[in-house]
Amino acid sequence: MLNLTARRVGELGTTAIILANLMACRDLVIIPSTTRSSAARSLTPMNISPKHLITLLLAGAMFFPGRAFAQEAPDVLIKRVSEEVLAIAKADKQFQAGNQERIMEVVRAKVLPHVNFQRMTQLTAGRYWRDATPEQQIALTNEFKALLIYTYAGAVAQIRNQTLEFKPLRAAPDDAEVEVRTAVLQSRGEPIQLNYRLEKGPNGWKIVDVNILGAWLVQTYRNSFAAEIQKGGMDGLIKTLAERNKQLSASPPKPVIKN
Amino acid sequence: MISLNMVCRRAAVMLCLWLGACATPMAERSDPRDPYENLNRKVFTVNQVFDQILLKPVAKGYSNYVPDFIQTTVGNFFGNLADVWTAVNNFLQGKPREGMQDTGRVAVNTVFGVAGLADVATKLGIPKHQEDFGQTLGVWGVKPGPYVMLPLFGPSTLRDAVAKPLDLYVDPVNLASSADVEFSLRAMRLVDDRARLLPTTDMIEKVALDPYQFVRDAHFQQRDARVRDAQSDR
Numbered sequence A: 001m002l003n004l005t006a007r008r009v010g011e012l013g014t015t016a017i018i019l020a021n022l023m024a025c026r027d028l029v030i031i032p033s034t035t036r037s038s039a040a041r042s043l044t045p046m047n048i049s050p051k052h053l054i055t056l057l058l059a060g061a062m063f064f065p066g067r068a069f070a071q072e073a074p075d076v077l078i079k080r081v082s083e084e085v086l087a088i089a090k091a092d093k094q095f096q097a098g099n100q101e102r103i104m105e106v107v108r109a110k111v112l113p114h115v116n117f118q119r120m121t122q123l124t125a126g127r128y129w130r131d132a133t134p135e136q137q138i139a140l141t142n143e144f145k146a147l148l149i150y151t152y153a154g155a156v157a158q159i160r161n162q163t164l165e166f167k168p169l170r171a172a173p174d175d176a177e178v179e180v181r182t183a184v185l186q187s188r189g190e191p192i193q194l195n196y197r198l199e200k201g202p203n204g205w206k207i208v209d210v211n212i213l214g215a216w217l218v219q220t221y222r223n224s225f226a227a228e229i230q231k232g233g234m235d236g237l238i239k240t241l242a243e244r245n246k247q248l249s250a251s252p253p254k255p256v257i258k259n
Numbered sequence B: 001m002i003s004l005n006m007v008c009r010r011a012a013v014m015l016c017l018w019l020g021a022c023a024t025p026m027a028e029r030s031d032p033r034d035p036y037e038n039l040n041r042k043v044f045t046v047n048q049v050f051d052q053i054l055l056k057p058v059a060k061g062y063s064n065y066v067p068d069f070i071q072t073t074v075g076n077f078f079g080n081l082a083d084v085w086t087a088v089n090n091f092l093q094g095k096p097r098e099g100m101q102d103t104g105r106v107a108v109n110t111v112f113g114v115a116g117l118a119d120v121a122t123k124l125g126i127p128k129h130q131e132d133f134g135q136t137l138g139v140w141g142v143k144p145g146p147y148v149m150l151p152l153f154g155p156s157t158l159r160d161a162v163a164k165p166l167d168l169y170v171d172p173v174n175l176a177s178s179a180d181v182e183f184s185l186r187a188m189r190l191v192d193d194r195a196r197l198l199p200t201t202d203m204i205e206k207v208a209l210d211p212y213q214f215v216r217d218a219h220f221q222q223r224d225a226r227v228r229d230a231q232s233d234r
Helices: A002-030 A033-042 A050-062 A074-091 A100-114 A117-125 A134-156 A217-250 B002-029 B037-065 B068-092 B096-111 B133-139 B158-169 B179-207 B211-232
Strands: A163-166 A177-185 A192-201 A204-212 B147-150 B154-157
Touching: A074 A100, A074 A163, A074 A177, A074 A192, A074 A204, A100 A134, A100 A204, A117 A134, A117 A204, A117 A217, A134 A217, A134 B179, A204 A217, A217 B179, A217 B211, B037 B147, B037 B179, B037 B211, B068 B096, B068 B133, B068 B179, B133 B158, B133 B211, B147 B158, B147 B211, B154 B158, B154 B211, B179 B211
Parallel strands: none
Antiparallel strands: A163 A177, A177 A192, A192 A204, B147 B154
């Protein structure tokens, strides 16, 4: 039994490295051909440079969106994911240059597996959620999810030399809902408070709400949702969100040259 | 007699219908915390226009072209001035530990940070806070009251708007040697503050379905969190 597990893990590891190589090569396509060939050579297992090792690790991690850690404690989960994203944001040149695709890739791989968007949307829609058809619920969740991903991608694209502070978790061991409190420390000014509300589900802890500088995302969007629904019904809200997402995908966020 | 009765009844029915017609859209739109929404929205629009045509472009230029270390220095200088009033408010709010930290910050930064140009205190690990008299009133139990969109100053509530003149009165910038210096300092601080908000406002512009509502709902929560920080940070 143990042997089998170990072998499986080994297989997965090999697959990951192969896939990571592919990913790394794809990442390097934009680099001039001379650099590329040397980079390709350096990817042989014998001489992996630290830079490529990071790429390898990152790319490899994408194929394990945290499932192995499904039962980790909520504060441990937030700490791990935050630190991973921060490390990429600081090391990855494409990420820093505001490459929308690259940022989205990281967000999808690192963050999305730990967010319960359906629950988040349900909380935001409040009493209107029950009146919506299952199709409307799915459409609303998808559009809200897309909007939030753009928001998040825009925020992480601003990361430069910030560090994170993790506050002690205040929760009972059997709590099914907890708030994990963190703060983003900047080179100047007050720390930015960044808290997460997580709910325990069959697949481990999932983020259902985020608090930035004291304002909860769900609560901040709740009135806007209600206003749109009263104006044009649930379909009106879905349409408004879809239009907004279309605009956002047409004009990716520009990088801010700061700090 | 009968006809008068009829007229009254008809008038009552009409009145009900009219009130109903008026009340429905009002009820849909209005938030109990924002009874002056119509006026506030107008002020918000004017603020937005002022920001778009003057303040934001200047802040963008400052952010993109002024070297980082100068921006940091400017931010540190005004941050040090702000720490004085923050210290007073922390003491007034019954938070001596924070008040001492702020006092220590001002002392360290003024002496070793060359009049606050360098933020030595943060490097030494003394945390920065931001407190104003509106928050102090909140800690003392004053409710925020209705939402008020102030011209130029932006989102506020009745409580904070009433407290604002005191914040402005004790502002160390008032001690400037001449009116020209004072104006320059105020302008510089305004641009520096605005520049720091650029990422936030750019994001709100993009993701908010109704920016007015988004800012209002976030503002209430943020002020509430700031007032409650005394309890939650322990």
